[in-house]
Amino acid sequence: MKRIIPILLIKDRLLYKTINFQSETYIGDPFVALKIFNEKEVDELIVLDINKSIIEPDFEFLNQLASEAFMPLSYGGGINCTNTAEKIFRIGFEKVVINSANINDFSLIESISSRFGNQAVVCCIDYKINFFGKRTCTFNNGRKSINTKIADFIKKAIDAGSGEILLQCINFEGKMEKMDLEFIKEVVNSCSVPVIGTGGANSYQCISDFFKKTNASAIAAGSIFVYHGPHNAVLINYPSFEKKNTLLSL
Amino acid sequence: MNIKIIDSKLSNVSSVKNMINWVGHEATIIENLNKVEDGDRIILPGIGNFGKAMNYLNEHGLVEKIHEIANKKKNPILGICLGMQLLMNESEESPGINGLGLIDGSVKKFNFEDKQLKIPHVGWNTLKLSNEHPIFNNFNKNKSRYYFVHSYFVNCKNSENVLSRTNYGQTFHSAIFKENIFGFQFHPEKSLKHGANLIKNFCEIKF
Numbered sequence: 001m002k003r004i005i006p007i008l009l010i011k012d013r014l015l016y017k018t019i020n021f022q023s024e025t026y027i028g029d030p031f032v033a034l035k036i037f038n039e040k041e042v043d044e045l046i047v048l049d050i051n052k053s054i055i056e057p058d059f060e061f062l063n064q065l066a067s068e069a070f071m072p073l074s075y076g077g078g079i080n081c082t083n084t085a086e087k088i089f090r091i092g093f094e095k096v097v098i099n100s101a102n103i104n105d106f107s108l109i110e111s112i113s114s115r116f117g118n119q120a121v122v123c124c125i126d127y128k129i130n131f132f133g134k135r136t137c138t139f140n141n142g143r144k145s146i147n148t149k150i151a152d153f154i155k156k157a158i159d160a161g162s163g164e165i166l167l168q169c170i171n172f173e174g175k176m177e178k179m180d181l182e183f184i185k186e187v188v189n190s191c192s193v194p195v196i197g198t199g200g201a202n203s204y205q206c207i208s209d210f211f212k213k214t215n216a217s218a219i220a221a222g223s224i225f226v227y228h229g230p231h232n233a234v235l236i237n238y239p240s241f242e243k244k245n246t247l248l249s250l
Numbered sequence: 251m252n253i254k255i256i257d258s259k260l261s262n263v264s265s266v267k268n269m270i271n272w273v274g275h276e277a278t279i280i281e282n283l284n285k286v287e288d289g290d291r292i293i294l295p296g297i298g299n300f301g302k303a304m305n306y307l308n309e310h311g312l313v314e315k316i317h318e319i320a321n322k323k324k325n326p327i328l329g330i331c332l333g334m335q336l337l338m339n340e341s342e343e344s345p346g347i348n349g350l351g352l353i354d355g356s357v358k359k360f361n362f363e364d365k366q367l368k369i370p371h372v373g374w375n376t377l378k379l380s381n382e383h384p385i386f387n388n389f390n391k392n393k394s395r396y397y398f399v400h401s402y403f404v405n406c407k408n409s410e411n412v413l414s415r416t417n418y419g420q421t422f423h424s425a426i427f428k429e430n431i432f433g434f435q436f437h438p439e440k441s442l443k444h445g446a447n448l449i450k451n452f453c454e455i456k457f
Contacts, residue, residue, distance in 0.1 A: 001374050001395075041442050043374065067268045070442050072397055092265040094399070094440070119372045119399055163372075194368070241393055 002211055002248050003043040003218035005196060006225040006238065008033060009050045010077075013061050016050065017222055019174035021126075021142045024050070027226050033236045034068050040238035042071055046097065046166070046196075046220055049077025052141055056080075059087055066092035074122055082111045089116060097166060099124040102153075103139045103146065106160030113161025122196075123162035125150060128170045135183065142170045151190060158193055165195045166220065172200030176223050179206065185214040196220050204239055208247045251289045253277040253453055258306050261295040266330065269439035273450040283315035290325055291453060295439075296332030300357065300402070301344025303332055313350065320352050326430045326457050327352075334426065334433030335404055343402050353428045355406035360419065367419045370401040375436070377414035377424055384455045385425075385432060385448060386413065394444045396424075396436035404435060430457055 008030060009016045015027040027033075037045060047065065049057060057078045066073060075088050076097025085096045098121060101108040113121045126142055127135045127150055137153050138145040146153075154165055167187055169180040177200055184197040194217035197210060201221040210219045228235035239247060253270055257263045257279050270277040277293075286292065294316075296303055307313050319325040329337045338349045341357035349357070360369045374395045379386060403422035406412050416424035416435070426433045432452065438445030 003373070038442060063264075066265070067271075070269060070272060070440065070446065072440050090262060090264070092262055092268065117370065119370050 001043075003196075004207060004239065004244060004247075005044045005046055005218055005220040006037060006042055007046045007048060007198065007220050007222045009048055009222060010061075011049070011051050013058065015226075017174060017226055018050065021050075021170055021173060023174075027234055028236075030065065031068060033226070034065065036236040037238060038068070038070055041241065042238050043218075044072045044074070045069060046074045046076070047093075048075075048097065050141065051077070054078035056084060057088060059091065062088065062093070063091045076122070076124060080108065082108070082115060085112045085116070085120075089120065095120050095122050095164070097122045097124045098162075099126060100139045102157065103144065106157055106162075109157060109160040109162050113163065118161050118163030118193075121162050122164045122166050123154070123157040124166040124168065125154065125157075126168050126170055129180070138170065151187070154187065154191060158191070163193055164217075165191060165193060167195055167197050169199035173198075174223055175200055176202040176227075178202070179210060181210065181213045184210075184216060188214050188216045194218065204243065204247055207239075208249070211248055251291065252287070253291045253293065254280045254286065255293045255295065256283070256312070257281050258294075258296065258303060258310075258312075260298045260303050260306060261332070262297065263295055265437075265439040266293055266295050269446060269449050270453065273446050273453065275450075275453045282310065283312060283319060286315075286319050286323070286325060288323060288325070292319065292325055292327045293330065293452075294327065294333035294336065295330045296334075296336060297399075298332055299343060300332065300335055300341040300349070301347045303336055304344070304347050304349060307336070307350075316350055317352075320350075320431055324430045324457070326452065327432065328452050329431075329433040330439070331400060331435060331437060334435055335402060337426075337431060337433050338404055338406075341402060352431050353406060353411050353426055353433065354408055355404060355411070355423075355426075357402045358405055359402050362419045364419065370399055371418045372399050373397070375416050375418060375424075377416055377436075379414050380412045381410065381427075383413055383427060385427070385451045387451050387455070388447050390444075394447075395441070396434075396438070396444060397440045398424075398436045400435060404433065
Protein backbone atom coordinates (compact mmCIF):
# COMPACT_ATOMS: atom_id res chain seq x y z
CA MET A 1 0.00 0.00 0.00
CA LYS A 2 1.53 3.32 -1.13
CA ARG A 3 1.91 5.90 1.63
CA ILE A 4 1.37 9.66 1.74
CA ILE A 5 3.34 11.18 4.60
CA PRO A 6 3.21 14.71 6.01
CA ILE A 7 6.52 16.05 7.33
CA LEU A 8 6.29 18.28 10.40
CA LEU A 9 9.23 20.64 10.88
CA ILE A 10 9.70 21.59 14.52
CA LYS A 11 11.77 24.32 16.10
CA ASP A 12 11.47 25.30 19.77
CA ARG A 13 8.27 23.26 20.05
CA LEU A 14 6.54 25.13 17.24
CA LEU A 15 5.65 24.13 13.73
CA TYR A 16 7.53 25.75 10.85
CA LYS A 17 7.81 25.43 7.09
CA THR A 18 10.99 26.14 5.18
CA ILE A 19 12.01 26.84 1.61
CA ASN A 20 15.32 25.29 0.48
CA PHE A 21 15.94 24.50 4.17
CA GLN A 22 15.86 28.26 4.89
CA SER A 23 13.35 31.11 5.29
CA GLU A 24 11.55 29.51 8.21
CA THR A 25 7.90 30.47 8.33
CA TYR A 26 5.92 29.95 11.51
CA ILE A 27 2.90 27.73 10.87
CA GLY A 28 1.33 27.11 14.25
CA ASP A 29 0.90 24.73 17.15
CA PRO A 30 2.10 21.20 16.33
CA PHE A 31 -0.55 19.71 18.65
CA VAL A 32 -3.34 21.30 16.64
CA ALA A 33 -1.80 19.90 13.46
CA LEU A 34 -1.47 16.49 15.09
CA LYS A 35 -5.11 16.45 16.15
CA ILE A 36 -6.17 17.20 12.57
CA PHE A 37 -3.83 14.54 11.17
CA ASN A 38 -5.33 11.96 13.54
CA GLU A 39 -8.79 12.80 12.27
CA LYS A 40 -7.72 12.87 8.63
CA GLU A 41 -6.19 9.41 9.07
CA VAL A 42 -2.70 10.06 7.76
CA ASP A 43 -0.67 6.99 6.83
CA GLU A 44 2.29 8.06 8.90
CA LEU A 45 4.03 11.20 10.17
CA ILE A 46 7.64 12.30 10.02
CA VAL A 47 8.69 14.81 12.68
CA LEU A 48 11.97 16.61 12.07
CA ASP A 49 13.62 19.01 14.49
CA ILE A 50 15.20 21.73 12.34
CA ASN A 51 16.99 23.56 15.13
CA LYS A 52 20.50 24.01 13.72
CA SER A 53 22.20 23.97 17.10
CA ILE A 54 20.42 20.82 18.33
CA ILE A 55 22.46 18.80 20.80
CA GLU A 56 19.90 16.18 21.68
CA PRO A 57 16.19 15.65 20.96
CA ASP A 58 13.62 17.47 23.11
CA PHE A 59 12.39 14.26 24.76
CA GLU A 60 9.75 15.90 26.94
CA PHE A 61 8.12 17.60 23.97
CA LEU A 62 8.37 14.46 21.81
CA ASN A 63 6.76 12.48 24.59
CA GLN A 64 3.81 14.86 24.64
CA LEU A 65 3.60 14.70 20.88
CA ALA A 66 3.65 10.88 20.81
CA SER A 67 0.96 10.69 23.50
CA GLU A 68 -1.46 12.34 21.09
CA ALA A 69 -0.38 10.65 17.86
CA PHE A 70 -2.12 7.41 16.96
CA MET A 71 -0.32 6.62 13.73
CA PRO A 72 3.20 5.35 12.92
CA LEU A 73 5.77 8.02 13.76
CA SER A 74 9.31 8.77 12.65
CA TYR A 75 11.61 11.29 14.28
CA GLY A 76 14.80 12.94 13.08
CA GLY A 77 17.09 15.54 14.60
CA GLY A 78 20.01 15.23 16.99
CA ILE A 79 20.14 11.44 17.07
CA ASN A 80 23.81 10.68 17.56
CA CYS A 81 23.90 7.49 19.63
CA THR A 82 21.94 4.28 20.14
CA ASN A 83 20.76 5.28 23.60
CA THR A 84 19.16 8.43 22.22
CA ALA A 85 17.41 6.34 19.58
CA GLU A 86 16.22 3.91 22.26
CA LYS A 87 14.67 6.77 24.24
CA ILE A 88 12.85 7.88 21.09
CA PHE A 89 11.48 4.36 20.58
CA ARG A 90 10.35 4.10 24.20
CA ILE A 91 8.51 7.40 23.87
CA GLY A 92 6.44 5.83 21.10
CA PHE A 93 8.16 6.57 17.80
CA GLU A 94 8.62 3.58 15.45
CA LYS A 95 11.50 4.92 13.40
CA VAL A 96 14.42 7.29 13.69
CA VAL A 97 15.68 9.37 10.78
CA ILE A 98 19.46 9.62 10.56
CA ASN A 99 21.30 12.16 8.42
CA SER A 100 24.23 14.11 9.85
CA ALA A 101 25.60 11.18 11.84
CA ASN A 102 26.31 9.43 8.52
CA ILE A 103 28.84 11.99 7.34
CA ASN A 104 31.85 9.89 8.30
CA ASP A 105 30.52 6.38 8.54
CA PHE A 106 27.38 4.31 9.06
CA SER A 107 28.22 2.95 12.49
CA LEU A 108 25.16 4.57 14.07
CA ILE A 109 22.81 3.02 11.52
CA GLU A 110 24.58 -0.29 12.10
CA SER A 111 24.21 -0.25 15.85
CA ILE A 112 20.60 0.96 15.91
CA SER A 113 19.45 -1.52 13.27
CA SER A 114 21.21 -4.46 14.89
CA ARG A 115 19.40 -3.76 18.18
CA PHE A 116 16.00 -2.59 16.97
CA GLY A 117 15.73 -3.98 13.44
CA ASN A 118 16.14 -2.49 9.97
CA GLN A 119 12.54 -1.28 9.90
CA ALA A 120 13.38 1.18 12.71
CA VAL A 121 16.06 3.10 10.80
CA VAL A 122 15.43 5.60 8.01
CA CYS A 123 18.49 7.01 6.27
CA CYS A 124 17.80 10.56 5.12
CA ILE A 125 19.64 11.73 2.00
CA ASP A 126 19.48 15.52 1.63
CA TYR A 127 20.94 16.33 -1.76
CA LYS A 128 21.65 19.45 -3.75
CA ILE A 129 21.77 19.90 -7.50
CA ASN A 130 24.49 22.28 -8.65
CA PHE A 131 24.65 24.60 -11.65
CA PHE A 132 25.86 21.76 -13.88
CA GLY A 133 23.10 19.40 -12.76
CA LYS A 134 25.41 17.35 -10.52
CA ARG A 135 23.76 15.96 -7.38
CA THR A 136 25.65 15.78 -4.09
CA CYS A 137 24.81 14.36 -0.64
CA THR A 138 24.73 16.96 2.12
CA PHE A 139 24.60 16.94 5.92
CA ASN A 140 23.92 19.35 8.80
CA ASN A 141 20.88 20.92 7.16
CA GLY A 142 22.59 21.04 3.80
CA ARG A 143 25.62 22.92 5.08
CA LYS A 144 28.23 20.22 4.48
CA SER A 145 28.61 18.03 1.47
CA ILE A 146 30.64 15.02 0.37
CA ASN A 147 31.75 13.71 -2.99
CA THR A 148 30.42 10.16 -2.70
CA LYS A 149 27.94 9.37 -5.46
CA ILE A 150 24.40 9.26 -4.08
CA ALA A 151 23.82 5.74 -5.43
CA ASP A 152 26.97 4.47 -3.68
CA PHE A 153 26.05 6.27 -0.49
CA ILE A 154 22.58 4.69 -0.47
CA LYS A 155 23.99 1.23 -1.10
CA LYS A 156 26.31 1.59 1.89
CA ALA A 157 23.47 2.87 4.08
CA ILE A 158 21.37 -0.17 3.17
CA ASP A 159 24.26 -2.55 3.78
CA ALA A 160 24.69 -0.95 7.21
CA GLY A 161 21.07 -1.78 8.05
CA SER A 162 18.95 1.12 6.93
CA GLY A 163 15.43 -0.18 6.23
CA GLU A 164 14.15 2.83 4.37
CA ILE A 165 15.53 5.81 2.42
CA LEU A 166 14.14 9.32 2.71
CA LEU A 167 15.30 11.08 -0.45
CA GLN A 168 15.04 14.84 -0.18
CA CYS A 169 15.98 17.41 -2.83
CA ILE A 170 17.00 20.66 -1.13
CA ASN A 171 16.69 22.74 -4.34
CA PHE A 172 13.01 21.87 -4.62
CA GLU A 173 12.13 21.76 -0.91
CA GLY A 174 9.29 24.15 -0.05
CA LYS A 175 9.27 25.74 -3.51
CA MET A 176 6.00 24.05 -4.47
CA GLU A 177 7.07 23.96 -8.11
CA LYS A 178 8.04 20.43 -9.06
CA MET A 179 9.68 17.29 -7.78
CA ASP A 180 12.90 15.64 -8.94
CA LEU A 181 10.92 12.74 -10.42
CA GLU A 182 13.45 11.37 -12.92
CA PHE A 183 16.12 11.06 -10.28
CA ILE A 184 13.76 9.62 -7.66
CA LYS A 185 12.69 7.03 -10.22
CA GLU A 186 16.31 6.11 -10.92
CA VAL A 187 17.08 5.71 -7.21
CA VAL A 188 13.95 3.64 -6.54
CA ASN A 189 14.79 1.25 -9.38
CA SER A 190 18.25 0.54 -8.01
CA CYS A 191 17.27 0.41 -4.34
CA SER A 192 16.40 -2.76 -2.42
CA VAL A 193 14.49 -1.02 0.41
CA PRO A 194 11.44 1.28 0.35
CA VAL A 195 12.13 4.85 -0.81
CA ILE A 196 10.21 7.92 0.40
CA GLY A 197 10.58 10.74 -2.10
CA THR A 198 10.20 14.33 -0.99
CA GLY A 199 10.81 17.94 -1.96
CA GLY A 200 8.73 20.20 -4.15
CA ALA A 201 5.23 18.72 -4.28
CA ASN A 202 2.81 21.50 -5.22
CA SER A 203 -0.62 19.87 -5.14
CA TYR A 204 -2.54 16.65 -4.61
CA GLN A 205 -2.23 16.12 -8.36
CA CYS A 206 1.52 16.06 -7.86
CA ILE A 207 1.07 13.03 -5.56
CA SER A 208 -0.71 11.23 -8.34
CA ASP A 209 2.01 12.08 -10.87
CA PHE A 210 4.68 11.01 -8.39
CA PHE A 211 3.24 7.50 -8.08
CA LYS A 212 2.58 7.23 -11.81
CA LYS A 213 6.16 8.10 -12.71
CA THR A 214 8.14 6.48 -9.92
CA ASN A 215 7.75 3.15 -8.24
CA ALA A 216 8.49 4.69 -4.82
CA SER A 217 6.80 3.29 -1.71
CA ALA A 218 5.87 6.67 -0.32
CA ILE A 219 5.75 10.38 -0.93
CA ALA A 220 6.42 12.86 1.85
CA ALA A 221 5.58 16.55 1.79
CA GLY A 222 5.27 19.59 4.00
CA SER A 223 3.85 22.59 2.19
CA ILE A 224 0.87 20.94 0.51
CA PHE A 225 -0.39 19.65 3.88
CA VAL A 226 -0.05 22.95 5.76
CA TYR A 227 -0.88 25.54 3.08
CA HIS A 228 -4.02 26.11 1.09
CA GLY A 229 -5.06 28.36 -1.78
CA PRO A 230 -3.16 30.71 -4.08
CA HIS A 231 -1.88 32.86 -1.20
CA ASN A 232 -0.67 29.94 0.88
CA ALA A 233 -2.99 30.50 3.82
CA VAL A 234 -2.18 28.12 6.65
CA LEU A 235 -4.65 25.25 6.63
CA ILE A 236 -3.72 21.78 7.80
CA ASN A 237 -5.11 19.31 5.28
CA TYR A 238 -4.75 15.77 3.96
CA PRO A 239 -6.61 13.84 1.24
CA SER A 240 -9.65 11.87 2.40
CA PHE A 241 -9.79 8.09 2.06
CA GLU A 242 -11.76 8.40 -1.20
CA LYS A 243 -9.51 11.16 -2.58
CA LYS A 244 -6.44 9.14 -1.73
CA ASN A 245 -7.76 6.14 -3.63
CA THR A 246 -8.33 8.37 -6.65
CA LEU A 247 -4.82 9.83 -6.40
CA LEU A 248 -3.31 6.37 -6.20
CA SER A 249 -5.72 5.25 -8.97
CA LEU A 250 -6.99 2.32 -6.93
CA MET B 251 -12.99 -3.16 36.41
CA ASN B 252 -9.52 -1.91 35.53
CA ILE B 253 -7.36 -2.10 32.45
CA LYS B 254 -3.82 -3.21 33.16
CA ILE B 255 -0.87 -3.30 30.79
CA ILE B 256 1.95 -5.73 31.51
CA ASP B 257 5.35 -4.05 31.14
CA SER B 258 7.82 -6.75 30.21
CA LYS B 259 10.46 -4.11 29.40
CA LEU B 260 10.47 -5.40 25.84
CA SER B 261 7.87 -3.17 24.36
CA ASN B 262 6.53 0.27 24.22
CA VAL B 263 3.74 0.26 26.78
CA SER B 264 3.18 4.01 26.63
CA SER B 265 1.64 3.92 23.13
CA VAL B 266 -0.92 1.37 24.34
CA LYS B 267 -1.69 3.43 27.42
CA ASN B 268 -2.09 6.58 25.29
CA MET B 269 -4.55 4.81 23.02
CA ILE B 270 -6.62 3.58 25.98
CA ASN B 271 -6.78 7.15 27.27
CA TRP B 272 -7.82 8.34 23.82
CA VAL B 273 -10.86 6.04 23.84
CA GLY B 274 -11.86 7.38 27.25
CA HIS B 275 -10.46 4.81 29.68
CA GLU B 276 -7.68 4.70 32.21
CA ALA B 277 -4.98 2.08 32.30
CA THR B 278 -2.33 1.08 34.80
CA ILE B 279 1.09 -0.21 33.82
CA ILE B 280 2.04 -3.20 35.96
CA GLU B 281 5.18 -5.30 36.28
CA ASN B 282 3.66 -8.26 38.07
CA LEU B 283 0.22 -9.81 38.24
CA ASN B 284 -0.14 -9.95 42.02
CA LYS B 285 -2.91 -7.44 42.26
CA VAL B 286 -5.12 -8.50 39.39
CA GLU B 287 -8.75 -8.53 40.43
CA ASP B 288 -11.69 -10.37 38.94
CA GLY B 289 -12.81 -8.69 35.77
CA ASP B 290 -9.62 -6.69 35.23
CA ARG B 291 -8.70 -6.55 31.55
CA ILE B 292 -5.08 -7.34 30.84
CA ILE B 293 -3.03 -6.27 27.83
CA LEU B 294 0.26 -7.95 26.94
CA PRO B 295 2.11 -5.85 24.35
CA GLY B 296 5.43 -6.95 22.92
CA ILE B 297 8.09 -6.22 20.37
CA GLY B 298 11.25 -8.21 19.87
CA ASN B 299 12.35 -11.78 20.22
CA PHE B 300 10.02 -14.66 21.23
CA GLY B 301 12.63 -16.52 23.28
CA LYS B 302 13.83 -13.45 25.13
CA ALA B 303 10.27 -12.47 25.99
CA MET B 304 9.42 -15.99 27.27
CA ASN B 305 12.61 -16.02 29.33
CA TYR B 306 11.60 -12.70 30.86
CA LEU B 307 8.11 -13.99 31.70
CA ASN B 308 9.59 -17.19 33.17
CA GLU B 309 12.24 -15.43 35.24
CA HIS B 310 9.64 -13.10 36.71
CA GLY B 311 7.14 -15.82 37.55
CA LEU B 312 4.67 -14.37 35.09
CA VAL B 313 3.93 -17.55 33.11
CA GLU B 314 2.05 -19.27 35.96
CA LYS B 315 0.30 -16.05 36.87
CA ILE B 316 -0.86 -15.53 33.30
CA HIS B 317 -2.18 -19.11 33.17
CA GLU B 318 -4.01 -18.56 36.45
CA ILE B 319 -5.75 -15.36 35.37
CA ALA B 320 -6.43 -16.62 31.85
CA ASN B 321 -7.68 -20.11 32.61
CA LYS B 322 -9.04 -19.97 36.17
CA LYS B 323 -10.07 -16.38 36.81
CA LYS B 324 -11.00 -15.89 33.16
CA ASN B 325 -9.80 -12.29 33.00
CA PRO B 326 -9.99 -10.90 29.45
CA ILE B 327 -6.44 -10.87 28.02
CA LEU B 328 -5.22 -9.21 24.83
CA GLY B 329 -1.80 -9.97 23.34
CA ILE B 330 -0.49 -7.47 20.80
CA CYS B 331 2.12 -8.30 18.13
CA LEU B 332 4.76 -10.42 19.87
CA GLY B 333 2.29 -10.50 22.80
CA MET B 334 -0.07 -12.40 20.50
CA GLN B 335 2.64 -14.80 19.36
CA LEU B 336 3.48 -15.60 22.98
CA LEU B 337 -0.05 -16.99 23.43
CA MET B 338 0.85 -19.88 21.11
CA ASN B 339 2.67 -23.17 21.84
CA GLU B 340 5.96 -22.40 20.09
CA SER B 341 7.77 -20.24 17.55
CA GLU B 342 10.26 -20.87 14.76
CA GLU B 343 12.06 -17.79 16.06
CA SER B 344 13.17 -19.65 19.19
CA PRO B 345 13.02 -23.43 18.72
CA GLY B 346 12.80 -25.41 21.94
CA ILE B 347 11.27 -22.61 23.99
CA ASN B 348 7.67 -23.09 25.07
CA GLY B 349 5.18 -20.32 24.55
CA LEU B 350 2.29 -19.67 26.92
CA GLY B 351 0.20 -22.28 25.09
CA LEU B 352 -3.08 -20.52 25.77
CA ILE B 353 -4.24 -20.99 22.18
CA ASP B 354 -3.27 -24.05 20.12
CA GLY B 355 -0.96 -23.26 17.24
CA SER B 356 2.50 -22.11 16.33
CA VAL B 357 4.44 -19.12 15.05
CA LYS B 358 6.21 -19.36 11.69
CA LYS B 359 8.63 -17.19 9.75
CA PHE B 360 7.69 -15.50 6.50
CA ASN B 361 9.65 -17.06 3.69
CA PHE B 362 9.03 -15.76 0.20
CA GLU B 363 10.34 -16.84 -3.16
CA ASP B 364 9.32 -13.43 -4.47
CA LYS B 365 12.09 -11.07 -3.38
CA GLN B 366 9.83 -8.08 -4.04
CA LEU B 367 8.07 -8.94 -0.79
CA LYS B 368 10.13 -7.52 2.02
CA ILE B 369 10.51 -9.01 5.48
CA PRO B 370 9.48 -7.71 7.98
CA HIS B 371 5.97 -7.02 6.78
CA VAL B 372 5.76 -3.32 7.64
CA GLY B 373 2.81 -1.10 6.88
CA TRP B 374 -0.94 -0.85 6.60
CA ASN B 375 -2.97 -3.88 5.68
CA THR B 376 -6.56 -5.05 5.87
CA LEU B 377 -8.36 -7.82 7.73
CA LYS B 378 -10.82 -10.36 6.43
CA LEU B 379 -13.05 -11.41 9.28
CA SER B 380 -13.53 -15.15 9.65
CA ASN B 381 -15.66 -15.42 12.81
CA GLU B 382 -18.11 -12.94 14.22
CA HIS B 383 -17.22 -11.48 17.57
CA PRO B 384 -18.27 -8.32 19.44
CA ILE B 385 -14.60 -7.27 19.63
CA PHE B 386 -15.10 -6.33 15.96
CA ASN B 387 -18.23 -4.23 16.60
CA ASN B 388 -18.28 -1.22 14.24
CA PHE B 389 -15.61 -2.77 12.00
CA ASN B 390 -15.85 -1.25 8.51
CA LYS B 391 -14.81 -3.92 6.05
CA ASN B 392 -14.20 -1.38 3.27
CA LYS B 393 -12.25 1.23 5.20
CA SER B 394 -10.70 -0.37 8.27
CA ARG B 395 -6.95 -0.85 8.04
CA TYR B 396 -4.27 -1.70 10.54
CA TYR B 397 -0.55 -1.14 11.01
CA PHE B 398 1.69 -4.22 10.98
CA VAL B 399 5.38 -4.72 11.79
CA HIS B 400 6.43 -8.39 11.99
CA SER B 401 8.65 -11.10 10.50
CA TYR B 402 6.81 -14.05 12.07
CA PHE B 403 3.13 -14.93 11.88
CA VAL B 404 0.64 -16.99 13.86
CA ASN B 405 -0.91 -20.16 12.55
CA CYS B 406 -3.77 -21.44 14.73
CA LYS B 407 -4.44 -25.15 14.79
CA ASN B 408 -8.20 -24.71 15.04
CA SER B 409 -10.05 -22.38 12.69
CA GLU B 410 -12.63 -21.62 15.40
CA ASN B 411 -9.88 -19.55 17.10
CA VAL B 412 -9.35 -17.38 14.02
CA LEU B 413 -11.05 -13.97 14.09
CA SER B 414 -9.42 -12.52 10.98
CA ARG B 415 -7.03 -13.34 8.18
CA THR B 416 -4.62 -11.01 6.39
CA ASN B 417 -2.69 -11.46 3.19
CA TYR B 418 0.97 -10.65 2.79
CA GLY B 419 2.54 -12.99 0.27
CA GLN B 420 0.39 -15.64 1.93
CA THR B 421 -2.59 -15.72 4.25
CA PHE B 422 -1.95 -15.62 7.99
CA HIS B 423 -4.05 -15.26 11.14
CA SER B 424 -4.06 -11.59 12.10
CA ALA B 425 -6.57 -11.70 14.97
CA ILE B 426 -7.34 -14.72 17.13
CA PHE B 427 -9.36 -15.59 20.24
CA LYS B 428 -10.37 -18.32 22.59
CA GLU B 429 -13.08 -17.44 25.11
CA ASN B 430 -11.53 -14.59 27.13
CA ILE B 431 -8.16 -14.59 25.34
CA PHE B 432 -7.42 -12.39 22.29
CA GLY B 433 -4.44 -11.74 20.07
CA PHE B 434 -3.81 -9.05 17.43
CA GLN B 435 -0.78 -9.29 15.17
CA PHE B 436 -1.16 -5.63 14.12
CA HIS B 437 -0.71 -2.59 16.37
CA PRO B 438 -4.16 -1.21 17.28
CA GLU B 439 -2.42 1.56 19.26
CA LYS B 440 -0.90 2.84 15.99
CA SER B 441 -3.89 2.27 13.75
CA LEU B 442 -5.76 5.55 14.18
CA LYS B 443 -9.50 5.27 14.77
CA HIS B 444 -9.59 1.74 13.34
CA GLY B 445 -7.35 0.52 16.13
CA ALA B 446 -9.08 2.78 18.64
CA ASN B 447 -12.34 1.02 17.85
CA LEU B 448 -10.90 -2.40 18.70
CA ILE B 449 -9.27 -1.14 21.89
CA LYS B 450 -12.55 0.50 22.90
CA ASN B 451 -14.38 -2.77 22.27
CA PHE B 452 -11.85 -4.72 24.32
CA CYS B 453 -12.33 -2.25 27.18
CA GLU B 454 -16.11 -2.21 26.99
CA ILE B 455 -17.66 -5.42 25.70
CA LYS B 456 -19.26 -7.74 28.25
CA PHE B 457 -17.48 -10.99 28.90
